[in-house]
Amino acid sequence: MAEFTKVLVANRGEIALRVLKTAKAMGYETVAVYSEADADAPHVAFADEAVCIGPAQVNQSYLVIEKIIEACKKTGAQAVHPGYGFLSENTDFCAACQAADITFIGPDPKAIELMGNKRLAKIEMIKAGVPCIPGYEGADQDEKTLLSHANEIGYPIMVKAAAGGGGRGMRLVHAEKDFLEQLKTAKSEALNAFGSDEIILEKAVISPRHIEIQVFADRHGNCIYLGERDCSVQRRHQKVVEEAPSPFVNPELRQKMGEAAVNAALACEYVGAGTVEFLTDDAGNFYFLEMNTRLQVEHPVTELVTDVDLVAWQLTIAAGGLLPKTQEEVTIEGHAMEVRLYAEDPALGFMPQTGEVLRWQYAQGDGLRMDAGIKEGQTITPFYDPMLAKVIAYGDNRDQARRRLMASLKKIELLGVRTNRGFLFNILQHEVFATGGATTAFIESSFNNDKSLTPHPLTSWQQALAAWLFYLNAAQKNSDALERGFWRNSNPAPTWFDLVCVTDKHKVAVNVVNSQEKTFLLQVDEDEITVTLQAFSENTLRYSEQGVAKTVSFAFYKNGVYLNTHEGCVFIEDMTHAPAISADSAGSGLIKASMDGGIIDVLVEDGQSVKKGQTLVVLEAMKMEHSMKADSDGVIKSILVSKGDQVKGRQLLVEIESENVAPEVESA
Structure with missing residues (x-):
């Protein structure tokens, strides 16, 4: 019987916190691991002890087996829970834990290795009498062999990476003429993602349930099932x-x-x-x-x-x-x-x-x-x-x-x-x-x-609400009491706001109808909305409209405000007093990062001619690749990043000198 009193969770985020809670409730001491980027994460604070295992990049922290084992030794953790993702289905990690006399909370390496390969797993399932989709799971991976079996199975057919999951290395092929091209793409994707380009073929089950x-x-020797989950x-x-x-x-x-x-x-x-x-x-x-x-x-x-x-x-x-x-x-x-x-x-x-x-x-x-x-x-x-x-x-x-x-x-x-x-x-x-x-x-x-x-513009009410929040915030800052900030002995002229959401511009007026009753009239184009203020705090606005009391949450950030909407939050900037800015407008030639991430490829050179829509730089963030494209025809003026660089959102990556810019004419 494996005895342990301290459990290390080799993961992060919600699953780390979830496992730690149960381990603590069962009386185990707990250890968290974290990267430098996760130093203030909730799972780190919740655990009894925590060990930093490296930089933010997963291949330097959460995926480094030696660092996890060392964290166990340093803290005296006798067991490891891998959560899901990262090293949870890594045979080498499981074996390394066993070699270090650390209990791996999961199956043995043999089971992980077998089920981690779709080809070998399917062969074993067929032997065990488990119903399997007709297909080909043979060791011969020659293109002609695979094409022959695909034709024999019949289309549509699924091409799948044997070592993968999550949709990578997977292609649906509807006809023989498309098979070899799709096979090549699937193999390449599988090799890059999983280090193996081994493929299996299966008859496509169209519109199935995923149970x-x-x-x-x-x-x-005991094994049971606990019902099903529908993940269709x-x-x-x-x-x-x-x-x-x-x-x-x-x-x-x-x-x-x-x-x-x-x-x-x-x-x-x-x-x-x-x-x-x-x-x-x-x-x-x-x-x-x-x-x-x-x-x-x-x-x-x-x-x-x-x-x-x-x-x-x-x-x-x-x-x-x-x-x-x-x-x-x-x-x-x-x-x-x-x-x-x-x-x-x-x-x-x-x-x-x-x-x-x-x-x-x-x-x-x-x-x-x-x-x-x-x-x-x-x-x-x-x-x-x-x-x-x-x-x-x-x-x-x-x-x-x-x-x-x-x-x-x-x-x-x-x-x-x-x-x-x-x-x-x-x-x-x-x-x-x-x-x-x-x-x-x-x-x-x-x-x-x-x-x-699909993107859609702000509603009239969202525009009006943002302007009203900016007005109330200014009134509160300018007076020791909110009401005195907008109180008037006569109805003043409206206060106009110039708002920007992404690239859309809006003009909104805030009118004080009755300062004692805290009634306002908000104007957006032809729309007029009458509201009565009930309460205004740091993150919450309570008001009534047509006799119905409502509450909305918000958060001011720099010169803008985040509004809580059905779609999630939207960010609206107050540009009323900002100078006119055109440098970052559509077609400006200033190509900026869409978000924080790592540069994995730079596809152009200084002086190169490019067309609008052409990919200039490839950015990797949150396990996905994002193409930064030219916003106009022109010539590359400067490249400000290199492959391997880490960049911040909105950081300037490439400058394009537009071909549409008229040449300067010297004065006589």
């Missing part, structure tokens, strides 16, 4: 909404899939928490997809419907204990849903966002759970995955859980960083999802025209 089974096994709502093979139980799965199908998942776990001598993922068609046929040899991001929905703490089970089993329940004792009650709150802007192609968390508040109450790893004052950097929190709700039935989750999203106040909140809310209220009909094709087929996916 996964939570399994748990101990070292005494996905964007580019990345899960967006997860729920338990699935609205599609009936008790009979649940048992069949559960037993198949247990067989899969037993086939690889699995220990601990694992997830076996399946694709199901409309007829209820299901096929093995992959096995994740770790705790899943979406594990809270299983915890809520089974009344189980999966991390507590992991710790118990890692210490050599028995499974706390038998299969017969596992029950599923109620319904749970989870969405992933990301620092990204759906209206800008889901571009990751960075910034300082100026305000972070959320609803608490019956059926609500928030797994987050952020706090006010913290800076969201470009170095890590953009997930900020998991918003989770539980109810007696699916519709109650969905309503609670929607209400929870609406009450989130996250200012300083753009998020996908509106995108998530709109999915939950969509008729197809609400009625339980969403498949993996849902976003592409039923949701691709949602308003959250």
Whole structure:
């Protein structure tokens, strides 16, 4: 039996904090690790001890096995919980822990290695009698061999990286003429992402459900399943909404899939928490997809419907204990849903966002759970995955859980960083999802025209509200009492504000209608809005409009204000007294970084002619590549960065001298 009293969590963010809480509750001493960029992160402050393991870049900190092992030795931690991501499914890390006599809270290296390779895993699943999608998983990776098998399987067909996941190295091929080109792209992507270009082929299951089974096994030969999770709502093979139980799965199908998942776990001598993922068609046929040899991001929905703490089970089993329940004792009650709150802007192609968390508040109450790893004052950097929190709700039935989750999203106040909140809310209220009909094709087929996916200008009310906030803030600064700041013995002329949101400009007037009653008239173009002030504090404005009391949260930042809106926060600048600026306008030739990140390629040289829309620099941030493009035709005047540089958002990267600029004429 493995004995340990101190647990180190080799991760960051919400999952590190979530694991630390359970470990502490069970009486274990806890250790956090952190990079220099995460020094003020909540998980660092929560742990009993914390060790800095290097710079912000993951390949110099969270992915360095030797630094994690050294942190264990330095603090006396006898066990490591890897969370998910980073080193959680790394065979070498697991083996290194065992070699150092440190308990790895997860499966053995053999199981991780087997299930980490889709080709080998599928071969083993076929041997174990687990239903698999027809395809090719052979060792011969010659292009002609793969093409021959693809033609034999029939199109459409999925080309998949054997060593990967998360949609990388994966291509859907509809016809033979496209196969070799798509194969080449998939192999290249797989080699860059996973260090292996090994490929498997599978018959494409069109518009399936993505159903996964939570399994748990101990070292005494016991293995059970704890129901299923429906993860069908996905964007580019990345899960967006997860729920338990699935609205599609009936008790009979649940048992069949559960037993198949247990067989899969037993086939690889699995220990601990694992997830076996399946694709199901409309007829209820299901096929093995992959096995994740770790705790899943979406594990809270299983915890809520089974009344189980999966991390507590992991710790118990890692210490050599028995499974706390038998299969017969596992029950599923109620319904749970989870969405992933990301620092990204759906209206800008889901571009990751960075910034300082100026305000972070959320609803608490019956059926609500928030797994987050952020706090006010913290800076969201470009170095890590953009997930900020998991918003989770539980109810007696699916519709109650969905309503609670929607209400929870609406009450989130996250200012300083753009998020996908509106995108998530709109999915939950969509008729197809609400009625339980969403498949993996849902976003592409039923949701691709949602308003959250395209930029749209500020509403008249948002413009008016921003101007009013600037007015009230100035009034408060100019007087010891807010009311005296705008009190007048007669109605004065309106105060005009010039506002800018991104590149859109707005002109808004604030009129004091009755200073004693605190009534204002806000004018935006032809729209007039009458409001009455009730309370104005550091981050909250309470007012009434047409007899209805309302509250909005905000945060002033530099010369602007962040407003809490349905889509997330928007930043509006007060440019009323600013000098006219044209240098950074469209077509200015000043190419700036879209966000904090690292320069991974510079594709032009000084003096080179370029066309509008041509990629000049490639920026990597939050695991994604972003192309910085020319905003006009012209000639490269100067390049201010090099490959490998770290840059800040809005930092000048390249200057273009426009070909449209008229030459200077010497005076006579």
